[in-house]
Amino acid sequence: MLEYQPQTVKLRGLSAESFLDSLNSAVPRTLEEAQPSKGLEGLPGPRNKPTTQQPVKAREKEASEISSASVVYPLRQYPILRGPNVLVKESHALPLISLGIFFPGGRVFENRHNSGITELMLRTALKGTRGLKSSRIMASFENLGLRFELKDEPDFFGYVLTGLSENFQDSVETLLEIVKHPTFDKEEIEKEKALLRADAAQLADNNLLYPQQLFLQALYGEHPYGLPAFGSKETIATLTQADLVTWHERFVKNTIPVVVIAGDTEGSSFAARLSNQFSSSDLLAVDLKKALPVKRLDSAQKRVETREHKQTATVIGFLGPPADSPACNSLTVLQNMISGLGGRFVDELRERQGLAYTVTACQRKHALGGAFYCYVATATENEQRAVDSLREQFGRLMAVSPSDDELSRAKNHSVIVYQIRLQQRMEQVLEYARSAIYGKTLDEIKQYPQEIQMIDQDMIRDAAMKYFDLERSAVGQVRGLAK
Known part of the structure; x- marks a missing residue:
């Protein structure tokens, strides 16, 4: 025990042992005084042994007391x-x-x-x-x-x-x-x-x-x-x-x-x-x-335009599954695994290699065939190194399954983002409309968080191997003019 006192005060002979002795003598006396009197007036009654109290059962509310809110x-x-x-x-x-x-x-x-x-x-x-x-x-x-x-x-x-x-x-x-x-x-x-x-x-x-x-x-x-x-x-x-x-x-x-x-x-x-x-x-x-069916690319395609910028923005990605495919859930988890702060791509390109200002992944869900892509913003002189590194990271997703911890964090993040978004009325309307238009039943809409939690390493790797075809990738780029 430590006691802090002003320098002008005389030191007291107080120690941990003496303080404990005082507590031991004071507490029983205080408990006795708190007991209701059982004997003659002015005399404390015998001290009762503590009894085990039964938990108090909460009163059930009447129907009229329940708020609809x-x-x-x-x-x-x-x-x-x-x-x-x-x-x-x-x-x-x-x-x-x-x-x-x-x-x-x-x-x-x-x-x-x-x-x-x-x-x-x-x-x-x-x-x-x-x-x-x-x-x-x-x-x-x-x-x-x-x-x-x-x-x-x-x-x-x-x-x-x-x-x-x-x-x-x-x-x-x-x-x-x-x-x-x-x-x-x-x-x-x-x-x-x-x-x-x-x-x-x-x-x-x-x-x-x-x-x-x-x-x-x-x-x-x-x-x-x-x-x-x-x-x-x-x-x-x-x-x-x-x-x-x-x-x-x-x-x-x-x-x-x-x-x-x-x-x-x-x-x-x-x-x-x-x-x-x-x-x-x-x-x-x-x-x-x-509608006109979506065709898979025969080879890699690229669209590039130049601007008077010092920065190059690049999007590289692939054709994804139709919106009603179960693989969309796997790609949602994968998106949150590689994107954002702490994501695999961010750690590699920005934190370790210092090649990018921004790295983010996105999945677009369309009825006839969606898209999965990654956006990266770099200095113009680093654009090719950043694109090569992105391709390497996509290749690793097909070769190496995520760890249990990495997958768990990505699944939890996917569910939390979904639930936060649905706190807004307008987002609820849009989410349920998309699901209905893409053919999901009422039960499937309700079970979405549970379906996300069922994603495992094999499902992530299978989705990556099926859709991340580097030989059929597409690139969109706004290239800054190097100076």
Whole structure:
């Protein structure tokens, strides 16, 4: 025992032994005084031996005392006769709702003559309907504090509306008006064309996204997955009002959508409200398998452009499995094993060799064939060494299985990232929509974290050997000019 005192105080004869003796004499006396009196007034009763206390059983709450905010509701599916299935993830923890209406198709059916038509159709649909002008559409959302977003992914497109549940009901009719009755005004089309061209030009200056676009062009060639979402100056210029009307009739007006609702709502009542809007014997399901098939490369391909930069950004990767393949889960774990701080590729290229500023891996899931690639940003003089090192690391993945610890960390990270992302209503809507469009059942969607945890070393190595074919790799590169 140590005791700190001011220098002016006389030292006391206090030691560990004397302190312990004081405790031994004081504690029993204190316990006796704390016991309730059993004898005559003023005299302590006999000290009782301690008894073993039974654990106190918590009182069960009455049904009326349980708050709906604390209830975890499962993902449910409500079918609509002659219409879509409505997926609902109910949660009353916050007074927020996200509603997504998505249509399979769109970009996956574009070609080099009309690329960008899906994006142009989505944007122009907001500029007026049969019953609403553009200014009124946006004002109705803004006045209610709602967030409205367009989604244009390679295999589907649609709209997501997010806001407070108390303000949500009135906005649904506006959303349905946009979806079903856009006018595609010619003047508004020309305005959106100009904005699309500006966005395409801005993309070309993005040192993160543009190398990925070059990689996709090298990997997919003329397939729609390799075409830019914003189209090109040439294709955008040729699109007409008639083209947009025809595209809308093909992929929206006559198509069964996928509807997902997440948040503070009662799913059955919301599904019933949508039944009249999306119930028709004329609606047809879009079969993504009827789009142009993806072809595997016969040899390595490369797309390179130069810029007045001191840095080179390179993307190297391979054709991956279709989105409904179980191998996608293995590649998700592998992605998190090699990417990010502590990842295998980062440790090798950045920490050990000092060749790169940034190293990250990514998997794209597409219905007809996805992609797995690695992005690396380096000084221009190190670009070739970095690419050679990346190829070597991909080769090691095929030759050497991950350790138990490395695999466990990657699986846990994959599940945690997934669960964190699903804390947001909008991310729930998008995740469940993708799963439904790619043919996953309700049980498969729910079991995703468990499926990730079942991945083992053999599955990781098998996926690497099957898809990481260095002789058929694709490279997209924005090369800085060496000085």
